[in-house]
Amino acid sequence: MPTRTLTPVIDRGTAGALVVTPGEVAAGRATASPLRREGPAKLTGLAKYTDDLVFPGAWYGLTIRSTEAHARLVAIEPDPDVDWLSVVIATAADIPGDNVVSLIKDDQPMLVPVGGEIQHHAEPVALLAAPDRETLRRLKGHIRLVTEPLPPVFDPEASDHEFSRIQILHGDLDAGFEAADVILEGEYRVGHQEQLYIENQAMIAVPGDDGGIVIHGSMQCPYYIHNAMKRALKLSSVEARVIQEETGGGFGGKEEYPSIVALHAALLALKAKRPIRMIYDRHEDLAATTKRHPAIIRHRTGVKRDGTLVAQDIEVVMDGGAYCTLTPVVLSRGAIHAAGPYRCPNVRIRARATRTNTPPNGAFRGFGAPQTQFAAETHLNRLAERLRLSPAELRHRNAYRLGDTTPTGQVLRESVAAEEVLRMATDFSGFEAGRAATARRAAERIGSGTIPAGALWTGTDRTASGIGLALAWHGAGFTGSGEVRLASVASVELAADGRIRILTAQTEMGQGTKTIFPQMVAAELGVPIDSVDYAAQDTAEVPDSGPTVASRTAMVVGGLCIQAARRLKAEVEVRHAGQPFHEVFREDAASHGATRIDQRFEPYPGAEFDEETYTGDAYPAFGWAAAVASVDVDLDTGEVTVNDVVAVDDVGKVIHRVMCEGQVEGGTLQAVGYATIEEIKLEDGRYLNDRLATYLIPTSLDAPRIHTVLVEAPYSGVPHGAKGVGELPMDVAAPAVVAAIHDAVGAWITELPATPEKILAALHGAPTRGRAVGPGPDDAGAAAA
């Protein structure tokens, strides 16, 4: 399916969003937006989240954590004056299997063993269970950890322990820089970000009579936990059973972290022989769980005078924290996206992730790409400034088009919509007119202050407005051969009672799985959506269709469901002399019994990736996103108000417009928070602002008006054309906000978040008050070749 020129706006949704379809529409399109399936339960308070569940006789569990960043654990000493017989303590010595949280590498223990090393603050060392929370709170301080301090490492660049290293080479870098008219260098930094799902981590472990354990919990990936339990607790596939309960948000924070919570609850349950509730409070959740990886990214870019990119040399260093978790995969996605969605013949990307003695970092919406694309887009905006080109024009000249080759050597054969999203974003937002207006106002402001080179203004203008643009790409589904290795299975069953049932491990965490899967299958079978059930995410019932991550649910598993439905339809219709499925399925079920189709993932045609050399098709296709942000900057306080964001996202195929817009709006606001207020401060490896009173996320008053435009450039490798939506908006809004701040006050903020302190400091250092033209203060590395 070639990418076609966009037709003008053809549809205006009820909520005001636009859906723009390039040319013809993919087959099997489901246009309706059915109501959220579990919506009524959530709206009446009847939906049961993990902490809402009652298990008679359950005790409460608690985790005893380290208070040092790096130390040897010499002993765990319960206070001899306390009666410990009425409670249960568990340590590493109680673990029946391997003391690891099974994931990529086996470096993270479930509990630090005596004699082992504590690698980070808030690391789990022992577990405690008691009949009530009061007892737990009282006894918590009576377990002493005897330790010998070890020297900690906090600087990822100083660490000698690498989790992963990647090099991507394309073309001839030296020749590229020789051909350049202008070379620009820049360094960019991003810090931790907390997923901040509003429901904290929560697990309940229920021991069975057979020695097995059933986990009920808040999670994205039941089979991750299932695997971790089999390994650490020495349980069989049947003895370990994992059931997802209603989940109050994930954003990646409930991808891998829930495994350790479930293991802890299960170990206590085995020892206490009763159900254990392991429900984190917000403080513990903030202090101990994974965050977005901080990163340092350096760019050196060669460009012709007309703006044509000729060389990009990029270095990425990510801080993995104390254990590997998913770091190599995060680094991989970050590196592959690090050059941005631009054609450039000569590219080198060197990326590494190292260990520091800080709590492990892990999955978070965007998975490495928001970090590297903040750097790429801010750098490109600085390049536009230096070349005196509009940021939109510079992007038009370099954005990927059909047939272009990426740094891994992937030829973009279809579904390339960089130009379309860019044009829609600039047109819909009035970007160029907005830029001209802020330039006029800035020119009027120059000279109005009385304090030379100061941020204080005596003019009547107390705020400066600005508008900023960013463009990004996001690889659809798992990186490289990830999907082939997963070999997911999804099933559609016509049950003997005439009900149609979808069986997958894909969890609902707000994004709409429970609604769009029945919607897609019903559309394929030609039956009402109410005829289709979605089986519970229970490892005893559903096949392993892979994790609910990487925006792969609608695209990859949704595609499998449609294929399974097609086969089911064909099989039933053959039995009934070609009569349509919807007329005969009930009769077929009654006479023939159940028919179940298991659909296994087949590699996407023509997509091949070599993980040794980092060459080939890194993703089967890419989604494309552009954002234009408009901001006001308070010239006295440096405070930023983000007023509007126009978010344009090519998702391949809009399955459910309302939910798709919801993903774009939510992802955009998380990116605005990342850009402006979300920050973790560390001291000696400990998060200082580990409460919701001090870690801030945007409220309704901080949130901009978000105008969503959905673009459809379908991918032919899946039956519906969908490329995923969840992560895409997270990549663009932060650099757009930072560009808008620059447009307003003439200062480049190169380290997120753009706090008032950083903006004021930049204002004081800025050589001009209005729009900075020519080299800025942080432009020392720029040199004409």
Add this chain to the structure above:
Amino acid sequence: MSFRFLVNGAPAEVEVPGMRRLLDVLREDLGLTGTKEGCGEGECGACSVILDGQVVDACLVPICQVDGHIVRTVEGLSLAARERGALDALQEAFLERGAAQCGICTPGMLMAARAYLDAGGGAEEGPIREAIAGNLCRCTGYTKIVDAIAATASGEA
């Protein structure tokens, strides 16, 4: 100590320490788990309930302050409507406009919106954003929540 109050129109009596949080009384003593705990320190608003017409964070209210007062929770929002198997206008607007995603902030958000509407709040965006500024949502970006409340205020839901 014994405390008596009205919850969603029905009398309740609990024998608990006076400093027990209203949140725990609702969730654990009365089984009304629709009210959620997100932070336990009055920052997120997930536990918002209506106490004598005012939105409060149930995690910050000791039960001794509720004695003799009137509490409304999410379970009481559609009592009349639910007998007909339906949602009330606000809940329906949330459902139709996609204002609930993961749903964990939804009960508190609905109570803050209900108090705003009951106090005569209108469909203007600014006051609606003010009214729900104490209720954090991480999924929606607030756009559809604001839309749903505005639609209810103007009676077009």
